[in-house]
Amino acid sequence: MTAPDFTADAVDILPDLVALRRALHADPELGLDLPRTQQKVLDALADLPLEISTGTATTSVIAVLRGAHPGPAVLLRGDMDALPIDEATGLDFASRNGNMHACGHDLHTAGLVGAAKLLSARRDELHGSVIFMFQPGEEGHGGAKIMLDEGLLDAAGERPVAAYAIHVAPGPRGMFATRPGAVAAGSNQLHVTVRGRGGHGSQPQQTLDPVPAAAEIVLALQSFVTRRFDAFDPIVLSVTRLSTGDGAINVIPEQVELAATVRNMSPASLKTLQEGLPRVIEGVASAHGLTVEVQFETMYPVTVNDPAETAEAVDVLRDTFGEQRVMIMPTPMMGSEDFAFVLNEVPGTFIALMTSPPETDLTTVEWNHSPRVLFDDAVLGDQAAALAAVAFARTAR
Helix, strand or coil, X not given: CCCXXXXXXXXXXXXXXXXXXXXXXXXXXXXXXXXXXXXXXXXXHCCCCCXXXXXXXXXXXXXXXXXXXXXXXXXXXXXXXXXXXXXXXXXXXXXCCCCECCCCHHHHHHHHHHHHHHHHHCHHHCEEEEEEEEECCXXXXXXXXXXXXXXXXXXXXXXXXXXXXXXXXXXXXXXXXXXXXXXXXEEEEEEEEEECECEECCCHHHCECHHHHHHHHHHHHHHHHHHHCCCCCCCEEEEEEEECCCCCCCEECCEEEEEEEEEECCHHHHHHHXXXXXXXXXXXXXXXXXXXXXXXXXXXXXXXXXXXXXXXXXXXXXXXXXXXXXXXXXXXXXXXXXXXXXXXXXXXXXXXXXXXXXXXCCCCCCCXXXXXXXXXXXXXXXXXXXXXXXXXXXXXX
């Protein structure tokens, strides 16, 4: 069967997708409750032949397109939430509400709407069903897990055989990148409270000062990471918070709190972290006569691409866009993704799409989560076409 020319079809809908993306960008919402974003998606899908349902625990949207021919179900994901960042891009459609689509989820949402439009227009040629997953709460809220718990995988009446998502990133505009196996890191959070006995800053001998112990813990964590893990199974541990509260300068505090983000690439490394971090932290605190509370929380698992599904997706992308626009990543990304929850249930592929404006100096480009990051929405046609093409090919198998 000859595949439709989705890239040509996408030319006609690109202006609508750009308008939607910019409307989303100007009005970002956070977390699991995105009522205005949800309504924009529902309005954009209203004229399509879709079976639409919305979430109860979140403002999610699930839309199912049933093809004219028998075949399996596949799933396409687009996340919708923003970040609590004051935007500094200077764009005409920049957010002014204190939040920002600094991770490109506005493009993900608009691109998924585009895929729904493209596949709906080719419904008579489509085999099986396509589930369009519009997800709130990707940024640390586990929205994908909530949607799974609410029955996402049963939306089409049968479990999907494959799942795909595209995530935008800085880089040469229009370049796709992915890899088989681990593609993005697992995400974990470490919270530590070091407790001592406070007192006057001039009389440390009369106190149990938690500050130097906390400083030693920070350094010990860095040594732990560099000495307990294989360099080819990397760990990133970044202490991002260190606080004694807001007491007076001449007061030794009762306690110090620190927190870290911890990224891993394998179940084995996660087990070592879970067992080893408390031991190191408690050992340092004990050496100073202090007590300590340690909480290690696993947020997202490692995002793992199915090798067979990824090989086919790469073939489809190369057939659609040309060999020169598709690359195999040599190493995984250390960022994390809650699409990992979906890929734990369904084989599939997570794909990066580079979207920096052509005039960007790629040596100094701002990355996702920066208040100055720029994503060129001229890619939206190709983004929609890529999602449609991989879904169409997989349902036809």
